[in-house]
Amino acid sequence: MRFGGPLAVLAAVLGVWYLVSYGVLEPSRRFLLPPPHVVITDGLFGPNVPAMFEALGRTTVVALTGLAIAFVIGVVWAIAMSQERWAERALFPYAVVLQCIPILALVPLIGFWFGFGFTARVFVCVLIALFPIVSNTLFGLKSVDPGLRRLFTLHHASRLTVLRKLEAPAALPAVFEGLRVAAGLSVVGAIVGDFFFKQGEPGIGILIDTFRARLQSPELFASILLASLLGVLVFLVFGLLSRKVVGRWYNPDDSH
Known part of the structure; x- marks a missing residue:
């Protein structure tokens, strides 16, 4: 029953997909939404698959590098704000401003400042990923039980x-x-x-844009699917890591 709901939704989506591909679109316009089996055979198992996975690997490296940098900056930023009230008042508004800035508007400036290669891509990742780390870390640091905090104060803890x-x-x-x-x-x-x-070795985003320009619909949909699966995989991996680390921290006996 755990997977029954998601599988039912997937079956419904595939059914609607096939209905639109074969029942709504004319054969001459079927490239707008190729049926799922064509996406798999011509896209995921077509001649462009090696290029797709190479591009996906480059995108993964960029995303994880940006995430690591955002994590370090975000945690240090949150710790600084948690230690002094004036620091929170001075710094947190800038975290909010960073979250509200439209990244697409900054992308041209980032290109001018850092070029159009690996560094610029990583910088975009850092900007997008920073706020959730700052806000959640600050919330966690300030959510300590007041009684425990008073106990540490009573024992003159530094x-x-x-x-x-x-x-x-x-x-x-x-x-x-x-x-x-x-x-x-x-x-x-x-x-x-x-x-x-669009300079340097292509990531999955560049391939998506290339397939769009060439009207290679199966490859386009396959690239979008791979990019989506990458996001889901990263989300699941960090969710599993969270359960492992937090569980061991709070329940040391569970690690044996």
Whole structure:
């Protein structure tokens, strides 16, 4: 029953897909929505598959690099704000502004500043992935039980000790939740960067745009499917990592 619902929805989507491909579109316009089996045979198992997976690998490297940088910056940023109220008042508005800035409007400037290669793509990923890490980490650090905080104060614990032994463990679930959201956004950022920075070795975003321009519909849909699966895979991996790490932190006996 756990997978019954998702499989039923998938079957319904495929049924509607086939209905539109064969029942709505004329044969001359079927390239607008090729049926699923054509996407698989001509796209996922066609001659362009090696190029698709090479491009997907490059996109993955860009996304994970941007995510790692965003994680370090975001955690340090959140810790700084959690330690002093004035720091939060001074810095958090800029995190909100960063979230509200339309990334597409900044992409041309990023290209001018960093060129149009790997660095620019990573920078886009960092911008998109940063806010969930900052906001979730800050929420986790400030969600400590007041009673426990008073207990540490009573024992004259240093600020570093409070952070290491109380605030950090309490913040772990929120940190990993933010990391999981940011991971998916980082994949989106890598693909967006591909669309605009068309120099250097192509990522999956460049291939998607190339197949669109050539009206290669099966390859286009296959590339979109691979990009979507990458986002889902990254989301699931970080969700599993969250359960493993947080579970061991809070329940040490479970690790044996």
